[in-house]
Amino acid sequence: MRKNRLSITWAPFYASLAVISALGLFIGIFWTINEYQAYKESIDNIINNYNNQYQSRVREEVNSATDYIHYSLQEELAQAEEDIRKRGQVAYTVASHIYSLYKNEKDIAELRKMVTEILRPIRWNDGQGYYFAGRIDTGTMDLFADEPILEGKGSKEIISLTGVDIMGMAQEIIQKKGAGLFSYDLLKPNYPGRIYFKRAFVKYFPPFDWFIGAGVYRNDSSYLVQDDAIKQLQNMTFGDGGEIFIFRFNGTIICSRDEKLLGRSITSLKDSKQHLYGEELWRAGVEGAQEGFVTYSGYRKGGDLPRQKLSYVRAYPELGWVIGASSYMEEMEQAIAAETETYQRISFRNVFMFIVLFVVAVILLLFSTYFYSLKIQRGVQSFTNFFRGAADSNEKVEQNELEFIEFEDLAKLANQMVDERIQNEKLLHKDELRLDTLLGLSMMDTSIQDKYDFILERIVQITDSDQGYIALVNENQSYTTLCAYVAAKRQRPQLNNEIHLSAPIAEGGLMARAVLKRDAILDNNCRLIGARDVYPYHAIPHRHLDVPVYNNGKIVMVAGVCNSSSKYNQSDIRQIKMLLEGMWMHVLKKCAEEENSRLEKQIISVSEEERSAIGRDLHDDLCSHLTGVELLSKVLHQKLEKEDSSQIKQIGTIRDLIRDAIDKTRRLSHGLYPVHIVEYGLKSAIEELVVEVKNMFRVNCLLEFQGNTEEVNSETVIHLHYAIREAVFNAARHGHPQNIYIDVRFDENFFIQVRDDGCGFQEGHYRKGLGFYTMEYRAKMMGAQLNINSEPNNGTTVTISGMVD
Incomplete structure (x- = not known):
């Protein structure tokens, strides 16, 4: 009946509320998913657009850097070729001038020697440029200013020393064009294992049947151009923190705005997330297509937050380099943040409108359900007030918060179960503490007094008391002896008395009352006012508990506590009694063990005394008698030797048996009687x-x-x-x-x-x-x-x- 009335009253409201809530939830989920997809599409579009822009920009910068390096190398090559052409023409002019001056005075051999000596010391380009000349007809090198060891050598000898056919290349150019440029890699005889790249110009001089040439080392000039290009690129910047960097195919960084990175391996670089982006840059530059894009995070100079960064690398095989450009993508991040903020603003506005509409719908629902349930509510209200008025005032569950009347009885039972559970948990905790105390007592290797103190502290703790005591009762039940006492932390008004260790029953206070009553005393409303009444306490307790312990029908011990935060009950008596009985059994066990130890020691001592007595008797009496018998047998043996020789052998056997008996008796006496230990050690x-x-x-x-x-x-x-x-x-x-x-x-x-x-x-x-x-x-x-x-x-x-x- 109660369930039906309450269900009819509130069912329309909860059903409508559930429907509108579910509808609002489904609409909210659908709207959230739709808005999130639109937001993701917008962000992806922004990322794609900016990625294309950043990729184009860094690719253009790498192209510009590559073009600049290529142009610098070509410009250096053109300048070098023009220079050696001029130098070769100068040598040709010198030879022509010498020939025109002395052709009528000296023969060709002398003229060749004069020209050779004039050209030999001439150097240019910081000593890297030099002259050389050789004969066409014999294929012999007459002048090689940089390597005089080649002079006078033929083509085959030069090839064996340098690894290159210089004469052959020069003769080929003379035969085809009369003059021209050529390049070769020279292996110097004095520097084995090192190769030098050279550029040379030769021209045919008919009067001497010579080719006259000028040569220059390309290594140093090329390195200078490379260094100059690196310095220029190192200082280049573009866009949002953009920079140019270069590393070799082996990964060594040779160009970077961060001078700390120069000389390091590109593969060791990590971003703010400990990602090895340097290894990705190296792989993109040296593997596959030898170009690619890498995205990672990094810190701007002076910044405290990581920023996304894009790098593009491309190989430059002519120099064994990988040229790259990197730029921060902060504009993209800002655009994404702006777009996110816009969507958040729009979403907040939409959510606000949705909540307003939802609240309006709920209000309409409440008004509509109110009129339908009003009459039913009035009919049920009287029964509701009745049951609420009849509920126990000590209930743990508030009846005003119950949604259905059916829960009132359940709430009452539940609160009773809570009370019982709390009480049982307290009892269980006390049992656990008691068992732990007995276990700790059995493991303690201390004096009996320390064990009394330990037990009393645990009794005070289990009963949640302020003070406590343990007293022993003598055999005649006439005296009590205080053996453990715990003083109060917060004293009440003091009485003019002192604690005595021993006291007769008449002056034993609370201890004596328990002994005289021969049962536990539980007093939760103490009215004692005399000093003798509250002994052994210093102050008047407002509640106390005193429990005697029996052994063989006599009280052997009394324990008491007082001033608990709650009233004492039979559970406290049971806990104290079991603890004291366990402690008393432990005390009896320890006393029995000590008595057993004493008896064992006494048994050993008595055994030693008996062994010593037997040993002395064997040594002093039996050994002496056996020795006398042996002497008599010896006299008999000597006498028989003179009279009858047929019995001598039997006498000898008797003497041997007697001597064996003496030895065995002596050994037995030594094993039983330790006099030889004391005397000789x-x-x-x-x-x-x-x-x-x-x-x-x-x-x-x-x-x-x-x-x-x-x-x-x-x-x-x-x-x-x-x-x-x-x-x-x-x-x-x-x-x-x-x-x-x-x-x-x-x-x-x-x-x-x-x-x-x-x-x-x-x-x-x-x-x-x-x-x-x-x-x-x-x-x-x-x-x-x-x-x-x-x-x-x-x-x-x-x-x-x-x-x-």
Whole structure:
């Protein structure tokens, strides 16, 4: 009924609201997608237009730089050719003049020599230009001012020295044109491995049957032109931060406005996103079509934000260069930003209009649904007010915020579940803290007093109290002894009393009340006013809890807390009682362990005394009697030697058995009675043990003894001797070794090791024998550590180590 009435009241409104909301959402999504696509198309159009402009611009700059370099090289070549033509004509004029002056006085050979000596020292172009001349008929070089070693050589010899047929090229030009230019690469004899590019001009001189020429090195002049071109291009700028850069085919940068980049490899350059754009530039310039565009981001000089940058590179194979131009694309970014701002402005305006229209539609919807639901609302309102008035005032869920009446009962149940869950979580936390306390108590290696303090601190923490105490109760239940106390952080008005460790029941305050009542005292409205009433507290508590703990029907301990932030309850009593019972069991366990340790020590002591007594009896009584019997048998043996020789052999056998009995009795007494250890020392006793083991078990036993035992406690020495004896005899009897090694060291600590090369055993088997427990007890008595390591077929090692008393 309630669900139907509420659903009829509000269903038209929510249905209409859902429809208009969904319609608005769908229209908004469609409009957003459409606007975004239009925005993307506009941005893509801007990017394409600007990319075309920037690409054309940087390509034009690279073309201009390439044309400039090409023009500079051609201009230098033309100037060089014109210069050597003039120089060659000068040489021709000099030869003609000499010939006209002395042709009637000297023969041709002398005239050739005169001209040769005149032309030889002449140089130009910083020493790079020189003259040469040779005979046409014999093919012999008469003059080569730059390389005199070639003079007098024929064509074949010159080829072998320089790698080029200079005579052949000159003769070919003379035969075809009479004069002309030619180029060649010269390998100088004095500079093996180096090639020099040369340009030369030759002209035929008929009187001497000579070709006279002028030559010049092209390397240096070409490098000068290249350097000049690089300097010019390095200072060139264009557009928005545009620059020209050049790098060789191997990647070395030779031209850049940033002088820090000169000499670096282009492949190592990274942009602001750590992208290796330099490697892309190098690949575009040297691979495939040897040209291409690369886009990356970079920082403008003085700027703090990265800007997009476009570069175009193209190879110049004649020089082994890659020429490139780069320019920032900031105008494109600004255009994109402007377009984005325009679209944002338009979108904001459209969104605003859409919201206005949507609000108008919602208002119309509210008015239309209001009139349809008004009558139903009046009929349901009375029931709604009734249920709301009947709700619990302590509810966690606000009823005014509920949309449907069906949720009221659910809200009530939910709030009750919340309260129960909060309470259960508190109890669970207390249980966890209690278990953690007992676990920590079992792991603490401190005094009983520290454990009392630890338990009390946890009790105060679990009960969220301000103060607390733990007191022990004597056997007669007449006295209490305070063993732990936690003072308050914020004291109430003080009473004139002091805390005493022990107090009779009559003056025991809150502790005595719990003992007398023999049950827990829970008081959340404390009315105590006397000093004796609040003992052991200094101030009047406004609430307190005191819990006794029983053991065998008697109260052995009382713990109390006071001034909790909330009221105490039975859960606090249970937590305190379980903690105290756990602590008391721990105390009893520790006391039992201490008693067991004392009894073990007493057992060992009694055992030692009995062993010593038996050893003394064997040594003093039995050995003496056996010695007397042996002496009598000796006298009898001597007497029978004179009377009847047939019984001498039987007497000898009896004497041998008696001597064996004496030796065995002596060894047994030494093993039981440690007088020889005290008198002669541990080393002597172990040496005697070594001899005994060798004789009994036929094994090789080695002893290494270091240090002095004079200052070692005699009781410790005896324990060590018996432990070593037990380990050695166990190794000899059960390990079947070939060798037993005993290592004894004494300094500030002692270290004993007995190891053998016998059969060994599985880990843990040694714990089943009485010998292990005996050695373990002795190590415990000395405060030493016992370790036994063994593996099958790898022997056994027994180690005892500890501090010297």
